[in-house]
Amino acid sequence: MEAFLGHYNYWIVVALMMAGLCTVATSGNLVKKVIGLNLFQTSVFLFFISVGKMAGGTAPIVAEGWTRYSNPLPHVLILTAIVVGVATTALGLALIVRINRAYSTIEDEEIRRADLHRLP
Amino acid sequence: MEYLINTVLLALLAVTAGAIAYLRNLFAAVMLVGIYGLLTAAIFVILDAVDVAFTEAAVGAGISPILMLAALALTGREQTAPTSPSGAGIAIVLATGGALVWGTLDMPYFGDPLAPVHVHVAPRYLEGTLSEIGIPNAVTSVLASYRGYDTLGEVFVIFTAGIGAIVLLGNRRGD
Numbered sequence: 683m684e685a686f687l688g689h690y691n692y693w694i695v696v697a698l699m700m701a702g703l704c705t706v707a708t709s710g711n712l713v714k715k716v717i718g719l720n721l722f723q724t725s726v727f728l729f730f731i732s733v734g735k736m737a738g739g740t741a742p743i744v745a746e747g748w749t750r751y752s753n754p755l756p757h758v759l760i761l762t763a764i765v766v767g768v769a770t771t772a773l774g775l776a777l778i779v780r781i782n783r784a785y786s787t788i789e790d791e792e793i794r795r796a797d798l799h800r801l802p
Numbered sequence: 803m804e805y806l807i808n809t810v811l812l813a814l815l816a817v818t819a820g821a822i823a824y825l826r827n828l829f830a831a832v833m834l835v836g837i838y839g840l841l842t843a844a845i846f847v848i849l850d851a852v853d854v855a856f857t858e859a860a861v862g863a864g865i866s867p868i869l870m871l872a873a874l875a876l877t878g879r880e881q882t883a884p885t886s887p888s889g890a891g892i893a894i895v896l897a898t899g900g901a902l903v904w905g906t907l908d909m910p911y912f913g914d915p916l917a918p919v920h921v922h923v924a925p926r927y928l929e930g931t932l933s934e935i936g937i938p939n940a941v942t943s944v945l946a947s948y949r950g951y952d953t954l955g956e957v958f959v960i961f962t963a964g965i966g967a968i969v970l971l972g973n974r975r976g977d
Contacts, residue, residue, distance in 0.1 A: 687805065688911030693903060694812040700899040701819040708891045711881040713828055713873055717835055720866060721819050724842055727858070728815075731851045736920055737913030741850045742940040744932055750915065752850035753924045754940035760854050761945060762956050768861045768869075769963035775873040776967040782877045789881075 691732040698725035712778045712788040716771060723767050730756040808848045815841045826881045832870045839863035853941045 698721060705718025734756035742754035778788055785793050818838045825831045839862025846855035910917035927948065928940050935943035945953055 684911070687809075688914075689906050689909070690809060691812065691912050692906040692909060694816050696899055696902045696906065697816050698819045699902070700895050701816075701823045703898065704891070704895045705823045707895065708888065709881070711828065713870065713877065714831065714881055716873075717822060717828075717831055717870065720835060721822060721838070724838070724862065727854070728842065728845065731846055731849045731854060732912060733917075733919055734851070735849045735913050736915050738915070739850060741852045742928060743852075744928065744938040744940065751928055751940070753920055754927060754944055755924050756919075757851045757854050757941045758944045758949065758952075760851070761857055761941070762952060764854070764857050764861050765956055766959050768865055769960045771866055772869050773963045773966045773970075775869055776970045778873055779876045780970045788877050 692729065695725045695729045695732065698722075698728070710789045710791050712781065712790065713775070716774050716778070719774070720767070720771060723763075727760045727763060730760050804848060808845065811841055811845045811848065815845065827879065828874055828881055829871075829879045832867050832874065835870065836863050836867040839866065853939070 702718045702720070702722030702725060705721060706715050709715055709718065734753035736750055736752045739750040739752045740748050742751040742757065744751070781793065782788050785796050787793060787796070815838065818834055818841060822831050822834045822838065825834070839858060842862055843855045843859035846852070846858055910919075914920075927944055931940045931943045932938060935947050937943045937947075
């Protein structure tokens with residue numbers, strides 16, 4: 683039981699990451715692929731924050747009466763990663779809108795077929 | 803109690819992720835992305851990462867779904883081609899997942915105070931934050947002072963992404 687609870691967070695992280703990977707790999711729709719990338723990314727955030735948690739600790743804000751704090755470094759890394767993540771999501775979605783303007787579709791099979799037709 | 807909430811919220815998160823991967827209606831999937839972001843923010847509060855929870859609630863449950871909805875409004879709501887998971891795709895996902903789970907078996911238990919991540923570097927920042935920076939919140943002092951240049955790099959990334967989006971979408975006369 684202790685071993686299960688000790689690893690439960692990490693296993694959920696793996697499950698989320700695989701859900702994201704499966705969406706990216708098997709879905710033909712480009713917006714769905716971006717959603718899958720988001721799932722994948724958030725699973726990494728959860729992993730870092732889980733590693734930084736200390737049992738019996740509190741948020742890393744120094745205050746009287748507390749001696750145990752969770753690790754602030756993963757929090758800093760993930761704060762940066764969340765903001766960078768939304769920037770890349772926005773750029774990816776902009777690319778998708780541009781692709782839709784050029785091909786009138788966002789399904790990767792149809793885009794490939796349109797490319798084959800354009801070949802001389 | 804804290805761990806019970808953590809366990810339940812993580813299970814809910816896994817269910818939401820499965821539904822997002824399964825759904826073909828993109829509008830519904832984006833709505834679930836908002837719920838997913840909110841659940842993640844709640845878990846971050848339980849795991850003592852309050853600053854991260856603020857950002858995740860704003861970005862994961864707010865800005866990301868809005869950006870995706872905007873993209874859907876300009877493209878289309880339904881995924882036309884059926885999602886047909888090929889055998890090879892499923893095999894790769896299962897093999898990768900199995901390898902990752904195997905890798906976690908060596909890790910220190912969740913919350914272990916003697917885990918290597920807690921005994922090195924981090925205590926230095928927690929001890930110095932009041933005397934050196936004068937801010938009780940260690941996350942703020944690392945983000946804005948000890949490693950301020952990382953935050954500067956983050957600003958560059960956002961600036962570059964903004965320029966990229968403007969270049970991609972701005973000029974409609976070129977079509």
